[in-house]
Amino acid sequence: MSIRLLSILRPALRSASLRASTATRVLPRTATVNAFPALTSHLQRTVGFHTQPIRLQAVNQEALSEQIEGQLPTRFDEVSLHPNTTKAIKTIFKYETMSKVQSEVLSLLPTDTDMFVKAKTGTGKTLAFLIPALETVLAKTDPKTLRRGEMATCLIVSPTRELAQQIAEEARKLAKLHKFNVHCLVGGESKSQQIRQLNSKRVDIVVGTPGRLNDMIESVREFRSQLEGVKVLILDEADQLLDMGFKDSIENIVDALPKERQTLFFSATVSSQIKSIARTSLKPNFTFIDTVDPNEANTNLQVNQSYCVTSYEQQLPLLHHIIEDHKRKNPHGKVMVFLPTTRGTQLYASLFEELTSYRLFSLHSKKSQEQRTKTSDRFRKSRGSIMFTSDVSARGVDYPDVSLVVQVGIPSSKEQYIHRVGRTGRAGKTGEGVLMVTHMEKSFLDHMSDLPLTQNEIAKNVDEIMNDTSLMAKLTAAKQAQDPDMLYDAFTAYLGYYTGRTDVLTCPKRDILESAKQYVVHLGADEPPHVSEAFLTKLGFNSRTSSRGGSSRDRGFSGGFSRGRDNFAGNRGNFRDRSSSRYSERSFGRGDRNSSYGRNDRRGSSDRFFSRD
Numbered sequence: 001m002s003i004r005l006l007s008i009l010r011p012a013l014r015s016a017s018l019r020a021s022t023a024t025r026v027l028p029r030t031a032t033v034n035a036f037p038a039l040t041s042h043l044q045r046t047v048g049f050h051t052q053p054i055r056l057q058a059v060n061q062e063a064l065s066e067q068i069e070g071q072l073p074t075r076f077d078e079v080s081l082h083p084n085t086t087k088a089i090k091t092i093f094k095y096e097t098m099s100k101v102q103s104e105v106l107s108l109l110p111t112d113t114d115m116f117v118k119a120k121t122g123t124g125k126t127l128a129f130l131i132p133a134l135e136t137v138l139a140k141t142d143p144k145t146l147r148r149g150e151m152a153t154c155l156i157v158s159p160t161r162e163l164a165q166q167i168a169e170e171a172r173k174l175a176k177l178h179k180f181n182v183h184c185l186v187g188g189e190s191k192s193q194q195i196r197q198l199n200s201k202r203v204d205i206v207v208g209t210p211g212r213l214n215d216m217i218e219s220v221r222e223f224r225s226q227l228e229g230v231k232v233l234i235l236d237e238a239d240q241l242l243d244m245g246f247k248d249s250i251e252n253i254v255d256a257l258p259k260e261r262q263t264l265f266f267s268a269t270v271s272s273q274i275k276s277i278a279r280t281s282l283k284p285n286f287t288f289i290d291t292v293d294p295n296e297a298n299t300n301l302q303v304n305q306s307y308c309v310t311s312y313e314q315q316l317p318l319l320h321h322i323i324e325d326h327k328r329k330n331p332h333g334k335v336m337v338f339l340p341t342t343r344g345t346q347l348y349a350s351l352f353e354e355l356t357s358y359r360l361f362s363l364h365s366k367k368s369q370e371q372r373t374k375t376s377d378r379f380r381k382s383r384g385s386i387m388f389t390s391d392v393s394a395r396g397v398d399y400p401d402v403s404l405v406v407q408v409g410i411p412s413s414k415e416q417y418i419h420r421v422g423r424t425g426r427a428g429k430t431g432e433g434v435l436m437v438t439h440m441e442k443s444f445l446d447h448m449s450d451l452p453l454t455q456n457e458i459a460k461n462v463d464e465i466m467n468d469t470s471l472m473a474k475l476t477a478a479k480q481a482q483d484p485d486m487l488y489d490a491f492t493a494y495l496g497y498y499t500g501r502t503d504v505l506t507c508p509k510r511d512i513l514e515s516a517k518q519y520v521v522h523l524g525a526d527e528p529p530h531v532s533e534a535f536l537t538k539l540g541f542n543s544r545t546s547s548r549g550g551s552s553r554d555r556g557f558s559g560g561f562s563r564g565r566d567n568f569a570g571n572r573g574n575f576r577d578r579s580s581s582r583y584s585e586r587s588f589g590r591g592d593r594n595s596s597y598g599r600n601d602r603r604g605s606s607d608r609f610f611s612r613d
């Protein structure tokens with residue numbers, strides 16, 4: 001492609017863009033791609049973060065694409081922001097180049113239009129919503145009100161406490177030179193202290209989890225009044241907010257806010273549920289921005305993803321080997337291991353205390369908020385470390401430099417897989433993801449066919465690993481050191497989780513019980529606990545009942561198990577693992593049914609968003 005051709009194409013492209021943008025608000029890049037489909041392949045490969053600017057002399061198709069894409073700003077100093085914001089980005093964050101989602105969103109500024117933005121994990125969505133929110137607050141708030149700082153002007157709702165705290169930290173940095181204050185209202189922390197701070201300091205930006213925000217709205221009159229100043233509402237990880245059952249809370253929160261406001265939804269995945277709330281919470285003409293190419297997986301290309309299918313006997317040795325192999329290659333690496341239940345997380349963390357020389361952390365809902373915050377901070381700053389975690393760390397949480405994510409057992413949905421694996425390969429870095437399933441769980445892989453998973457190389461040598469006598473001796477010692485109570489809890493949590501997953505498991509329910517026994521025995525129990533027939537029938541395990549019967553979730557998982565022999569300590573009453581079961585009724589693939597849409601649908605009006613069903 002010559003410079004001459006480039007110069008002929010550019011004005012043509014520009015005028016095509018202009019026509020498109022005047023007619024439909026579909027923005028320039030979309031139109032250019034439409035007009036010149038040959039260019040799409042490069043754009044499809046473009047990663048979330050802009051790389052070095054391409055010099056004009058390097059004129060080939062790729063360069064041309066970059067130049068055309070360059071119609072969107074790529075540097076923060078190319079967009080017109082409040083000087084304090086620009087200065088904070090430069091001097092506090094020390095960022096110059098925008099990620100793709102940032103340039104897509106910021107190129108629209110100034111705007112008070114509602115937006116739904118979809119972008120891959122770890123591509124800088126936080127700043128992509130904080131910056132426009134600040135601009136709107138500054139433009140729309142009466143200067144006197146702004147000066148007094150008695151009203152909240154921006155409200156951000158996050159599904160988890162960790163994520164809320166992380167967003168609050170980013171917001172503090174961004175708003176520092178504006179002298180705006182940021183409050184983080186999450187559960188597990190003193191409500192009265194939060195109220196005191198709201199009453200004694202500037203309010204400005206409030207970040208919170210739905211539960212605590214709702215509680216404050218219902219019980220603290222002053223807070224309700226403060227919310228009357230809100231100019232921007234942001235739902236981060238909007239999909240997860242709904243998946244976690246926060247629909248009613250969100251509606252209550254929305255009801256407490258002024259109608260005249262800008263609303264921004266950000267998510268790495270889009271489910272049908274989120275569409276229904278978008279319908280009611282966003283203005284009808286909202287802008288939909290999808291930075292994920294429809295022909296590309298929803299996961300980051302620079303993350304090497306693999307899977308393995310093994311027995312429980314093989315799983316622990318293999319997991320150990322995968323971790324150790326990674327450590328050999330990345331002594332300063334950071335590993336995250338996701339487990340489906342809190343009890344399982346505790347058990348694996350306890351086993352690996354005996355097995356790994358990595359600095360070990362564990363994070364789950366059975367820890368106090370104070371412990372959770374400390375663990376998060378320490379893991380964030382650590383190197384050469386491993387974290388065993390439940391889904392409290394699955395979404396949004398940004399631990400820099402995670403080099404490997406292992407998911408042991410099936411996640412609650414394909415979307416959850418995407419978010420978990422998104423803890424690595426962030427900010428354009430490389431990473432690795434491994435999904436470890438057993439034969440019982442194999443059917444889950446059918447739902448993952450559009451993701452670039454290949455068979456794990458290490459797992460191909462599992463027989464060799466099983467013949468490693470010194471490893472086996474080490475594992476046996478670690479298993480013997482486990483508390484029988486913990487094994488017992490992991491067993492019951494396992495049953496709770498998998499009986500709630502009959503939406504994807506194609507095996508008879510009885511196989512779940514057999515698997516649970518294998519699971520607990522290969523993690524250290526002398527024998528599996530006895531489960532009474534009566535209780536199994538109640539759970540739908542009886543062979544005469546449907547093999548794909550309902551979830552255990554509503555059946556009060558509270559009885560029927562007892563000690564096998566001496567290894568389990570007594571009947572344990574109510575042991576339902578709440579953190580896992582709350583995810584258990586979700587279905588698969590809903591978010592990605594729309595993958596046949598062309599790139600020209602990636603940015604446009606709300607109609608496009610809804611027509612993607």
Ligand SMILES: Nc1ncnc2c1ncn2[C@@H]1O[C@H](COP(=O)(O)OP(=O)(O)OP(=O)(O)O)[C@@H](O)[C@H]1O
Nearest residue numbers: 095097098099121122123124125126268396398427
């Ligand atoms: N313009 C930028 N230049 C360099 N690094 C950036 C830039 N914007 C964000 N980052 C860094 O990229 C990482 C990911 O950002 P962020 O957590 O906002 O991603 P995300 O898209 O919200 O991820 P998730 O979907 O997991 O919530 C963070 O460490 C952040 O500091």
